[in-house]
Amino acid sequence: MAVNSTPILCRFQYDCHIRLFDVDQADDMDAVAAKCAAHIVGRQVASQPDKILRVRRTTDDDNAPPFPRDMTVEAAELTRFEQLDVYFDVA
Amino acid sequence: MALLERSEWYDLARTTNWTPKYATEDELYPADMSDPYGISTEEWETFDEPYKVTFREYVAVQREKDTGAYSVKTALQHSDYYDVADPAYLSMLKMHYGAIALSEYAACQPDARTARFSKAPGMRNMGLFAFLDEMRHGQIQLWFPHALVRKDRQFDWAHEAQHSNNWAVLSGRHLMDDVMMTRDVPTCAIMLSFAFETGLTNVQLVGLSEDAAKVGDHTFSNLITSIQSDEARHAQIGTPVIEIMVRNGKKAEAQQALDIAFWRVWRVFAILTGVPMDYQFPLEKRAMSFKEYMHEFVITQFQRQILDVGLDRPWYWDHFLDDVENHHHCQQCGIWSWRQTVWWNPTAGVGPREREWLEEKYPGWNASFGTYWDVVIDNILNGRDELAWGDSMTAVCNMCQIPISHRPGPEWRARAHQLDYEGRRYSFCTPVCKWIFGTDPVRYKDHHSIVDRMYSGEIEPPTFDNILKYMGCGEVSEGGRDAHDYAWIEAYRTQPQAAE
Amino acid sequence: MSYLPDTSKPMEPLKTWSHLAGDRRRPTEYEVVSTNLLWSTKDPKAPWAMGPGTPLTKWFVKYRNESPLVHDDWDAFRDPDKLVYRTYTMMQDGQENYIDGLLDEHSKNDHDATMPEAWPRELARFYTPSRYLIHAVQMASAYLVQLARSSTIENCCMFQAADQYRWVCRIAYRTSELAKAHPDLGFGEKERQIWEDDPAWDGFRELVERTLVTYDWGEHFAALQLVAKPCVDEAAIRQLGRAAKNQGDTLLGMLSDAQLIDSERSRRWTKALVEFVDQNDRNRALLKEWIEKWTPLGDRAIDAYCAALPGIEDAADQAKAAVRRFRADLGFRQPQLG
Structure with a gap:
């Protein structure tokens, strides 16, 4: 594992499983979402080409605000095995 | 005069x-082994085993059972059956033997702990019969698959699985090590004999045996029935232990032991039993759905037994009822998608007719699990095989070691339940697995799941290739592929609407 | 792609389990179903998935994995009798048929009512209390099972424990029969008191109690298999059987002979295991040390029991000599008797 990468848990909308991905500190949230989607969308979750993906912290009440799309992993202070919701949103 | 009655x-x-x-009494019966609850020896001496058997009766009956179930001839018939059996059925056999053979043998050691350290002499004798039984079950379930390694190398897992680091094995071993290998005698009696053997083995053995008979594999069906007759006898060790504990003010402790073990066993057995019943057995040969077996044998019968011994049903009962309709379907999704990580060839079991049956037995199946399979089916129909495989890791539960999953689709229920403990982050599949961790963190905190091992240096570098190799896939035998090489997809070409 | 299985070079089919594939001959049923079955023996520090602070984990690490008796491949051990469950039950069912026949025959001949007058009293003292002793050996054997270092060793210990229960049952059976024939002698009532208080039993009691609480696997093996069990077998079975034959109690004589068949099998695997671990001086010295430590207790047990045994003067000497012959056969010579 690269020194500047962090494993996160991905809770991808409509998916059956919680996934594990390494993200880089410099990745912004669009990049994080894209890394997750590459292994999920079109494989186990249907693609929604007209929508974009947003990322937020997983919380008990499912009401965390999404991270700004250009915010980096480093700026969001994501820690090892932190769980993120990745979900479809209107473009 | 003649011979005396027993x-x-x-x-x-x-x-x-x-x-x-x-x-001293404490040296002879150390609390960590014999009884951490401090119940008096006189109380333990009231232990009365419901099934009584003497050595003389035991060897006579068991010899006769073995003559019926276990001979060179039947093993060979079993191996002839291999040539005509449905590949999905063979997958069930591979999964079963790999998961079960050495686990049954492992139970000899906790049974021997009972035979040595129980303060109840009758229970010591029952422990002795139990370890003999488990030796039988280990040996017989090695002998049969051994006849099949010449035909199919995946049967080598009957012996090798428990020596491997396959994710499914790590899950089973964590369970066994928890509920039977490292528990004192009375706790083990509740966890192994009551929760495991009385509570859930029943469903597995009765259900699998019925379905195997319908498929025409009478050798396996008889084998399983024969094993069940032993289990039914030695499972009886648990009930008197719980009654003694309840009578001596240890109901809460007995309840906790039941609650921990029942959930832990359930999580693994749902995969070993639910997946074969609802996906691997051919549709027309299924006696009942897994859910129907669960309702008859566990939700009704076992619940009654729990109440009869003076305990309550586990606190998470509602959660359990939901899991009965969810967990094994999720794992079927995962096992099939990541079939290269297992030692059998999973069957999808989701042709149009099968999906109709699933929807009937599990209303709402199409709206949730169906969405997952729709994408898979679309890929296969359109020749995109490379997309029909899982290509990254899932998170796994730090308790049951099973991929963290829940109903897919609009409900979007999958969620890791996390806990930070002594600077380490643990993830759990459900609130119940998380609760179990909290009952005894010292016991659980040091274990590394397969995911943790990717980041601890044990799997280095943690590439998917290396993970497969670490799990024994491509090493012991080839990993899995679709049991029918996608032949089932043809039904969708003639009935395309069913895929929608 | 790396996540897809590599199907370019199909793996060769197997003729037997991969772990046995290196052997030149075809494996026997015994090898197929008995070898390399334990998963807890790989990592000496972590036998189980449960943490190092778990009491049972500590127990296995300390008493099994860190036992001074070592071997670099415990799984290589083989039972000389090559018994599997199926053959064990077959064999013992046959043996038990024989015992049923003996009991039935003697019962029909009014055996218990026609014994010499003083003998039933001796049976109440020397025979029926032995169910406690044999049960203690059953418990000690079960301990060897629980901490066994390989499945092939574990199986031998399981059969041995089962053999002990076999005889606990038969002693209980005879106790009940004798109680019917001689209701005034305390059969079925006084055994525990005799076992706990009679000086004839005190040596055996000390021997088995100390064996039972010796938790190091290696020393437990040595104490039980090389001292305690041979002493029990030679005195409380063989010499008792001899005394019985002298009194015309053919039934107990024949029962004792039958019981010794099981003991002989136990000695065969014990001998095989001693030879198996005899791969370095350290093990040999350890076993010798343990034998020397335990032999006085064994001798004292034999002396106390045999001295009181009626009708045979040389019982103790014969028993001790037989135990020493067994150990000499394993290559351990002991100081001469007396």
Whole structure:
């Protein structure tokens, strides 16, 4: 594992499983979402080409605000095995 | 005069406690082994095993059972059956033997702990029969698959699985190590004999046996029935132990042991039993759905047994009822998608007719699990095989070691339940697995799941290739592929609407 | 792609389990179903998935994995009798048929009512209390099972424990029969008291109690298999059987002979295991040390029991000599008797 990468848990909308991905500190949230989607969308979750993906912290009440799309992993202070919701949103 | 009846002398054979003189009672029966609950020896001596058997009866009955179930001839018939059997059925056999053979043998050691350290002499004798039984089950379930390794190398896992680091094995071993290998005698009696053997083995053995008979594999069906007859006898160790604990003010402790073990066993057995019943057995040969078996044998019968011994049903019962309709379907999704990580060839079991049956047995299946399979089916129909495989890791539960999953689709229920403990982050599949961790963190905190091992240096570098190799896939045998090489997809070409 | 299985070079089919594939001959049923079955023996520090602070984990690490008796491949051990469950039950069912026949025959001949007058009293003292002793050996054997270092060793210990229960049952059976024929002698009532208080039993009691609480696997093996069990077998079975034959108690004589068949099998695997671990001086010295430590207790047990045994003067000497012959056969010579 690269020194500047962090494993996160991905809770991808409509998916059956919680996934594990390494993200880089410099990745912004669009990049994080894209890394997750590459292994999920079109494989186990249907693609929604007209929508974009947003990322937020997983919380008990499912009401965390999404991270700004250009915010980096480093700026969001994501820690090892932190769980993120990745979900479809209107473009 | 003739031979005496058993009842004329049986009690003497279990009146064998004495007061030690050259060692203390605590040395002879250390609390960590014999009884951490501090119940008096006199109370333990009231243990009365419901099934009574003497050595003489035991060897006669068991010899006869083995003559029926276990011979060179039947093993060979089993191997002939291999040539005509449905590949999905063979996958069930591979999964079963790999998961079960050495686990049954492992139970000999906790049974021997009972035979040595129980303060109840009758229970010591029952522990002895139990370990003999488990030796039988280990040996017989090695002998049969051994006849099949010549035909199919995946049967080598019957012996090798438990020596491997396959994710499914790590899950089973964590369970076994928790509920039977590292528990004191009374706790083990509740966890192994009551929760495991009385509670859930029943469903597995009765259900699998019925379905195997319908498929025409009478050898396996008889084998399983024969094993069940042993389990039914030695599973009885648990009930009197719980009654003694409840009577001596240890209901809460007994309840906790039941709650931990029942959930832990359930999580693994749902995969071993639910997946075969609802996906691997051919549709027309299924006796009942897994859910129907669960309702008859567990939700009704076992719940009654729990109440009869003076305990309550586990606190998470509602959660359990939901899991009965969810967990094994999720794992079927995962096992099939990541079939390269297992030692059998999973069947999808989701042709149009199968999906109709699933929807009937599990209303709402199409709206949730169906969405997952729709994408898979679309890929296969359109020749995109490379997309029909899982290509990255899932998170796994730090308790049950099973991929963290829940109903897919609009409900979007999958969620890791996390906990930070002594600077480490643990993830759990459900609130119940998380609760179990909290009952005894010292016991659980040091274990590394397969995911943790990717980041601890044990799997280095943690590439998917290396993970497969670490799990024994491509090493012991090839990993899995679709059991029918996608032949089932043809039904969708003639009935395309069913895929929608 | 790396996540897809590599199907370019199909793996060769197997003729037997991969772990046995290196052997030149075809494996026997015994090898197929008995070898390399334990998963807890790989990592000496972590036998189980449960943490190092778990009491049972500590127990296995300390008493099994860190036992001074070592071997670099415990799984290589083989039972000389090559018994599997199926053959064990077959064999013992046959043996038990024989015992049923003996009991039935003697019962029909009014055996218990026609014994010499003083003998039943001796049976109440020397025979029926032995169910406690044999049960203690059953418990000690079960301990060897629980901490066994390989499945092939574990199986031998399981059969041995089962053999002990076999005889606990038969002693209980005879106790009940004798109680019917001689209701005034305390059969079925006084055994525990005799076992706990009679000086004839005190040596055996000390021997088995101390064996039972010796938790190091290696020393437990040595104490039980090389001292305690041979002493029990030679005195409380063989010499008792001899005394019985002298009194015309053919039934107990024949029962004792039958019981010794099981003991002989136990000695065969014990001998095989001693030879198996005899791969370095350290093990040999350890076993010798343990034998020397335990032999006085064994001798004292034999002396106390045999001295009181009626009708045979040389019982103790014969028993001790037989135990020493067994150990000499394993290559351990002991100081001469007396």
